[in-house]
Amino acid sequence: MSRIRFDFEDNSAVRLDGVSLSYGKNEDILREVDLTLAQGSFSFLTGSSGAGKSTLLKLMYLALAPGRGDVCLFGRSTRLLKRRDLVGIRRRIGVVFQEFRLLNHLNAFENVALPLRVAGQKLASYQNEVEDLLRWVGLSERIGARPSELSGGEQQRVAIARALINKPDLLIADEPTGNVDPEMSRKILRLFMELNKRFGTTVVIATHDLGIVEEFNRPAYHIQQGRLRARRKGGAT
Amino acid sequence: MKRESPLLPESDAREAALFFVIGALCFLAALAALTTRGTYAAAAAWGDQIEGEVTVILEGTDRRIAAEVTGEIENLAGISQARLLSREEIEDLLAPSFGPGGLPEGLPVPMLIAVQVDMDTADPIPGIEIVLGEFGVAGEVGTHAGFAAHVQNALAVLRLVGFGAVGLLVATAIAVIAFATQAALLARRDIVNVLHLSGAEDRFIAALFARRFWGLATQAGTGGALGALMITALIVFLASSSAGAEAELLPRLSLDIWDILILFSTPVAAGLAARAAARLTVLRALKEVR
Numbered sequence: 001m002s003r004i005r006f007d008f009e010d011n012s013a014v015r016l017d018g019v020s021l022s023y024g025k026n027e028d029i030l031r032e033v034d035l036t037l038a039q040g041s042f043s044f045l046t047g048s049s050g051a052g053k054s055t056l057l058k059l060m061y062l063a064l065a066p067g068r069g070d071v072c073l074f075g076r077s078t079r080l081l082k083r084r085d086l087v088g089i090r091r092r093i094g095v096v097f098q099e100f101r102l103l104n105h106l107n108a109f110e111n112v113a114l115p116l117r118v119a120g121q122k123l124a125s126y127q128n129e130v131e132d133l134l135r136w137v138g139l140s141e142r143i144g145a146r147p148s149e150l151s152g153g154e155q156q157r158v159a160i161a162r163a164l165i166n167k168p169d170l171l172i173a174d175e176p177t178g179n180v181d182p183e184m185s186r187k188i189l190r191l192f193m194e195l196n197k198r199f200g201t202t203v204v205i206a207t208h209d210l211g212i213v214e215e216f217n218r219p220a221y222h223i224q225q226g227r228l229r230a231r232r233k234g235g236a237t
Numbered sequence: 238m239k240r241e242s243p244l245l246p247e248s249d250a251r252e253a254a255l256f257f258v259i260g261a262l263c264f265l266a267a268l269a270a271l272t273t274r275g276t277y278a279a280a281a282a283w284g285d286q287i288e289g290e291v292t293v294i295l296e297g298t299d300r301r302i303a304a305e306v307t308g309e310i311e312n313l314a315g316i317s318q319a320r321l322l323s324r325e326e327i328e329d330l331l332a333p334s335f336g337p338g339g340l341p342e343g344l345p346v347p348m349l350i351a352v353q354v355d356m357d358t359a360d361p362i363p364g365i366e367i368v369l370g371e372f373g374v375a376g377e378v379g380t381h382a383g384f385a386a387h388v389q390n391a392l393a394v395l396r397l398v399g400f401g402a403v404g405l406l407v408a409t410a411i412a413v414i415a416f417a418t419q420a421a422l423l424a425r426r427d428i429v430n431v432l433h434l435s436g437a438e439d440r441f442i443a444a445l446f447a448r449r450f451w452g453l454a455t456q457a458g459t460g461g462a463l464g465a466l467m468i469t470a471l472i473v474f475l476a477s478s479s480a481g482a483e484a485e486l487l488p489r490l491s492l493d494i495w496d497i498l499i500l501f502s503t504p505v506a507a508g509l510a511a512r513a514a515a516r517l518t519v520l521r522a523l524k525e526v527r
Contacts, residue, residue: 086527090434103244104246105245105247110241110242114432117241118244118436
């Protein structure tokens with residue numbers, strides 16, 4: 001029998017309790033995963049391709065529901081929440097996808113403004129904010145460009161700006177440096193560090209680039225065969 | 238101030254194909270409905286004409302008395318017209334049996350009175366028989382009752398087949414529109430997902446697509462209905478410019494209020510079908526993600 005837990009002391013941004021998940025009748029892709037990310041933390045999630053990094057992130061940004069266990073976000077269990085309540089939580093989360101997922105018919109400005117627009121805000125109320133954010137990610141000159149007119153790095157920065165426009169409490173990035181050169185990778189990571197430092201945004205980054213994990217020296221978790229382990233400095237788990 | 242682009246992209250080739258499918262189906266459905274209605278109206282009018290005509294056959298009398306009898310009959314209540322047929326008209330009627338050479342000179346031919354009966358009043362036949370009695374003329378009143386019964390039976394079958402065919406076509410059109418809408422929408426699934434993950438509510442996304450496909454289907458449906466209107470107008474023109482018997486065979490299309498209603502309701506029905514299909518497809522797609 002499931003228990004409903006009210007944890008008023010919980011100040012975590014993400015807490016996974018015994019989470020398991022499989023696709024269809026296949027073997028579990030995640031097995032009994034326990035993870036707590038404190039609010040304002042900055043963490044890496046590493047693992048080889050197909051290890052379950054993206055699946056774990058999907059649970060965090062509410063694209064998937066766990067087969068077993070519970071996903072708590074901002075101290076609140078999501079298991080028993082109704083769909084309309086999930087929207088409120090989802091708006092506190094910014095997601096950066098490896099493949100960007102920009103809408104090709106919208107320009108950089110409109111892609112960044114998308115989360116505000118779907119929340120019912122009017123253009124006049126967010127125009128300056130969007131322009132400021134695009135300036136911050138170094139795209140003030142590319143504001144009217146469509147994704148097809150932008151380089152991979154520029155598209156990634158638009159995707160980052162879109163994830164940040166809501167001033168999210170939690171930023172989840174799935175291989176954000178997968179499609180950009182090493183220099184741009186470092187720029188993007190520094191951007192996330194600044195965000196974490198300035199606004200206290202909780203940041204989780206999935207990456208297979210262990211060099212970056214070593215270089216930025218932040219807590220890291222390694223996922224292998226569906227099991228999660230804390231990663232120690234030097235790569236040991 | 239900037240202008241915002243629509244959240245959904247401009248229509249692409251898939252939607253152009255959907256536009257064509259909806260337009261063609263609406264054209265067929267509207268045309269079928271109009272012509273079925275027109276054909277039924279023509280057949281019903283023909284049936285009324287047969288039922289509303291009585292032939293009085295006078296035997297052993299001369300043309301002068303027959304003319305007087307005709308005048309008396311025309312004065313009866315429920316009779317709109319009575320006309321004594323000429324010998325030439327009678328020969329024309331008998332031509333299928335006797336050939337075009339006409340009747341032999343000495344052959345006695347009965348006098349015929351064609352009587353137009355007002356169907357809304359009481360049965361006028363007893364009145365006609367009284368007139369014949371008053372003039373002391375032997376005669377017979379033919380009501381074409383047997384023939385009219387056959388026509389009524391044929392009309393009933395025509396109505397059943399016609400409305401059944403239209404119903405089937407409309408149901409098929411709605412199903413195809415719903416299916417094609419669903420197929421066109423699946424190609425937009427990436428947009429559905431991005432909007433969902435950007436924090437859009439399910440009903441917001443569903444309304445976005447429902448509006449898009451409502452607009453597309455009503456425009457296509459209007460095109461189809463206009464096509465049907467043009468064909469109908471052509472048939473009306475042909476019918477009005479043709480004085481021959483073939484005009485009787487053309488559907489009796491009048492473009493009256495019911496026809497206009499059919500033309501207006503066609504794009505609305507297409508729009509509603511596409512709108513409902515789009516809404517359901519989006520909501521179903523969203524159910525697959527959390």
